[in-house]
Amino acid sequence: MTETWSLAPGHVPSVPLLLLLALCGVVALVEAGLGFVQRGRQMPRSRALAVLLLRLLAIAALVAIAFELTLRFDRVAPSTRRVVVLVDRSASMAIPDTANSGATATRQARAEAMWAASADARAQWRDEGLRIDVRGFSREVEALGGEAAETLAGEPRGAASDLAAALASLGDDDARPGERLAAVVVVSDGLVGTNDDAASAQLSEVAARLGVPITTVSTGAPQLRDVSVAEVRAGEFAFVENIAEFEATVVAHGSKGESAKVQLVRNGEIIAERSLRLAGDGVPQRVQFQVAPDRVGQFVYEIVVPPLAGEATAANNRRAFVVKVLRDKVRVLHVAGRPDWDVRALRTLLRRDPNVELLSYYILRDFDDIAREDTEALSLIPFPTEELFEQELGSFDLVVLHNFDAVPHSVGQYVDNIAQFVEDGGALVLIGGDLGFSDGGYGGGQMAQQLPIELRRPVGHERARVRPALTDAGRRHPITAWLLSGDGRAWEALPELDGYNPVALRDASGIGATTLLAHPGELDERGQPRPILAVSEPGKGRVVVLATGSTWRLGFAPELALVDGARPYDLLWLGVVRWLLRDDSSGRLQLETDAPRYRVDEPVELRARTLTAAYAPEPQVPLAWTIEVLRGVGEGSRDPAGEGEPALHAGNWVTDELGRAQQTVQGLPIGAYRATARRVGDDDVAASTTAVERVFIVEAPGRELGRIDADPGIARLQALAAATQGAAIDAADGGLLPESLPTLASEDAAGRVTARREVALWGGPSALLLLLLALGGEWWIRRRAGAP
Template identity: 30%
Template sequence: METVINRFVLLNPPSVFEGILFFLLLILVLYGSFRSTKHLAGSKKRATLISLHLLSFLLIIFILFNPGFKVEHYKEEKRNLAVLVDSTWSMNLPGDRDGNVRTEKVKNYLEQNNDFLSQMEKNFYVEYFFFDQELKPTSLDSILKNEPLGTKTKIGKVLEELIDKKNKGGLDVAIIISDGADNDGSTNMYDRLKGIDLIINTVSPVTVDSMNDVWIDDIISSEVAFLRYPFSIEVVIKTSRPENFKIPVTLYKEDKLMSIKEASINPESKEARVKFEINPLSLGRKIYTVYIPVLSEELITENNQKSFFTDVIINKIRVLHVAGSPSWDVKFLRKALKRNPNIDLVSFFILRDPSDLVFASERELSLIPFPVNEIFSKELDTFDVVIFQNFHFQPYGIFGFHLKNLKDYVSKDGGAFLMIGGSNSFNSGDYGRTLISDILPVELDYLPTTLSETISNQEFHPELTAIGKNHPITRIVPNKDENERHWKKMPELEGLNIVQGLNQSAMSLLKTPDGQPILAIENVDFGKVAAFMSDSSWKWNFVLGSEGNVSPHYEKFWNRLLLWFLNDPELKDIRVKTDKPIYNPGENAKIEISTLGDDLNNQKALPLLIYPNGMENEIELEKTSYNRLIGKVQVGGSGIHKISVNPGTDSSLYNDLNVSETIFIVEPPENEVRGPTANNNILQSLAERTGGKYITTDDRLENLKIDTSKKKTITGYKTMRFWDNPLTFVVLLGLLSSEWLLRRRWGLK
């Protein structure tokens, strides 16, 4: 429908300065007219000349303003309405005292007002949008099915996009449905609305006046830590409650309780800070979670816990090496350990027994005294690995409580212990009667025995066990078949400590031809232990070793044993990693799986995503190279997720290294759950400043301020200027000539 409207316009409207100037000229013209006609007799004549003079001046000024008529052609059409629905994560939080989720309240609200929306679609060109950090076109059906997963609410940025649509003629009125939890930090949000003729109505699903909330605002921690080096974290707790109160703060490592402390909230700052100290005892990614209890009348519980990660790496492997007597075995092992730049070696080399008969003073014979109490009572937990090599504990003042400390160091503190054979080790060293026998992977005889019953002096060739053929400790060559060939070429060993067999959970990696264990390993609670039942491994040093150097096989064997003690991920045949350690719910995690040299076609790797509730989901991967697979998987709800890859070997053979794993955190975006995460004041201000109206989901949409009349769009216009009409010139000429003739006739100049 088109309409025509004629209206008077000034094509050259004066500015403020020009208006003042014309007004002053008008006063000056009036003053001149009065002054020039003051000698004229008769008031009618005087009034006539002044009127003609004033009319002439006004007509000239009028012509300068370029007046005319503008004939405009309008087309009436429907207005443009935009409905914006918040799709950020905070919409998953409760919006009322009954715990109803905000996004569900919005969906129900739109369904209840479906008739109104249908009427709006008849009267308006309606567009639907999601928004978080920007506008995203959608439909009403999609809104009713959507799960809000946006990571940040930027209302200021959304307003910029609305203004841009308004300036382009594509928007007349908007409805914003949101909790107002803006976390953009924009200070000039409202300044952007100045001079913009855009009505914004706002609807909030948060129908409570205030929210009492206590939340974990931040955890200050390092993303990298060193093994057995304690580090501190600081937990920042904030609240919207004004009173002073105390609250317990609990620290967990995955599902293990680490510590509990009490925080006292300062009523002025409404904040408390708590510090924890953590001593990482194993390598790899560690995930910790801090919890605070949910208080009464607290609606939001999602921010009462927060997880963080730390990647634990090796600074240096700190090794305590105690050797009982000089030997070739001790010499070459110490040499191999000292060659490794990643090992910090503390070695005690026992040159004599305290019971030896000598004819010299103690000062002349001892370099330093053996600091038993210092080591086994104070400094033990500073070492990553403790090695007893052909060492008899009794002559050196090592008592039962010292050995108990060593046992606790392994089983409780996650330490590692290695015993190497000789005439003073295992049964020969009377360890069967000590607490050390509880943690060794081999069974010892409790009763004292003769040396001939505890040591065999025969030569034998070491053989890989079924487990040893696959275990990374004995993988001195990457290729499995080649590795077995190299072990068959290793020199024979001489001398074997005789034990009563393996513990039930221990594993033998090397054995004698008649099945006696040579190398046995075991996980003991939180720690690891190994036993090497011979003192002649030094012979392996001459395999591929040049003169004066350590053999690469000999060195690699002992180094890989130390790495196994630390559970180093580098020992894994299959490695798995994700592109980042923290994800938001619904985000896609990128997975990469690789092998060390072997073709993945030879591996039966089965990658699984394990959810916090224990459910498993197989991950589909794409092969990008002979030893690399990549893929992605959508993560679920909050919690610690694990990706586990089984290399396809018999899991019953060795449970500690048959599976490669990595863990990551899934939790809501911290900006979306930090604090009460609702701000109806922003929504109220937006509506007031733009001429709209603010309501909640308890009100009807009909209450919004929406003009349903059609808008008029100019389709064309025509301008007719007065100056284009000759009559204007005739009138001006008539006024000027009439004044001139009358002045002459009445005797004026």
């Protein structure tokens, strides 16, 4: 412990004043010196010397006052220095690779061996007064002590290795004031951060700002056998039945010329596969998949390369992403056999929906209408039957044949095409009336087997007011369940229809032929109520038959009884279209997550919404929710025998007044998950509306194992060492820590001030008294000597 002193000015005048004061000081000193040298005979040398000293004392007193000088005494303790050793704990350190010597080891093992073999060097550092501070880094920095610091032993599992953040966190240790950071040692494979230039620039900037030499120890070796799905490019959204492109970048090492499979997996099921001849080490190979999602919803897709024999790791052979498959604009073909108010109502409804792309063909002119001389004035166009029903049929999502007599308009020959369209997943609405079922056009071939009603014989049309009855199936079906809103008697308050087609339900339970609305009294030959609204689900498609051409009455009537503020007509057709198109939003229970993918430790928010049968918010609905691991999907291979595994999280909700509920879940590990919400204890609601699910992914912030080739890491560490005047050591080549570690120059490492005392030279009357005494003493001596 030593004590030092120093003068510290309390006030520094401005530059002009400082110059003026300096000039005055010089003049005073010169004048004092001249007075001593050119003294008269009457002034003996001793007295002249006294005058000079007194004058110098006065000048010093003036300076002390002018600059408010303080005398500072510091007690300084000797300086201590430390070296921080940053040890990479990310997952890439567990990768085994092979050195030029032929030795294969994991990077972690190489780091531990190097550390143990460098014990002498570390002892030397300590002898030089360096304290060794060992820390592990991955996504975050953790201090290592005890055995871990002595051996570096540990299991590297970190999902990322953020060296820049680790360096930025270094600085003075608050627990050890006065201790200075003298050097940093980085033990890593160099695969830190991302591979882009911006990340490298950030690392260089952080290192430069730290201002200490960084010695690097690279643990990676040049030879590796691995295939990695390094990158995936995919949009968050795709449109059903539209081509969506997913592209993966595959990087292989040590497997040049070998063949690998690249698979596209959806929710654990392989939906596409490509063969790939692997290129040389580190050469990125792009693999494209073009798929047309066949249904709407949210799915976890994965690009998977089944591991080759002897791969360093299988953890980077798959990469998952979430795609929400939406319905593009719904393309509807509306063909009507005759203009009437029902056509007007349906067209108005469909046109009002911005998500509907409507193409209409209405038969406006019959063949028995007078062929007038005014043909040129007509705005009519030909009915392009072949184009519509042969070439373009597959482009539609929904075909509405509205009181359309197929045979006279040459559509009868295309009925099989329409049937195939339905079989392949298309939606069909047949609307009756005076023409629609009259010519037997839909009664032959495949279509007859798809319809829920019997149309093999032509069916007439009854002009009679009728108010259909809701069947048991209709009470539960999404198309008609809205009739149960309120007191459940909504249908009875609705206007009557103008007429109906006396059809009969087919005995076809295989296609789910079901009557939702039936004639209130009339029975068919089998004694069953005649259907007014019936549905079926043949093949992949769906069919709705309306045995009436007057549903427009449900939207145009005096004192129309609205259901939750909506016209019954709108609700009926909204339900029909949503059901036909399997609209994901048609459910009365909806579940969303606030994002499709999350970083690990990021909170996951589930939001549920309940709707009445009329799609109004439904409050106070008890719900149960769960979050479970999505089987067959994930960063790592999971136990396939995980069926029945309890949910990771579960709970219960009761929706608020707006039919909403939400839950925030935290702490989910990396993986793919399925969130499920389910209505509790509601047996009266259709099964399809009682449970919904969403999938999402929790992933690492970076792609730790996306690119695991050590060469770029070695180069990066060498560059870092060179830029900071540190040493670069290759552990794979047998390199050890140097006994003489590059550190911050010792003169830069000042001692630690433990105490300070200050004496204000200008404060109080002492400086002024000293000044007066000096000037007065000089005057008195000069007078005694008879000097001027």
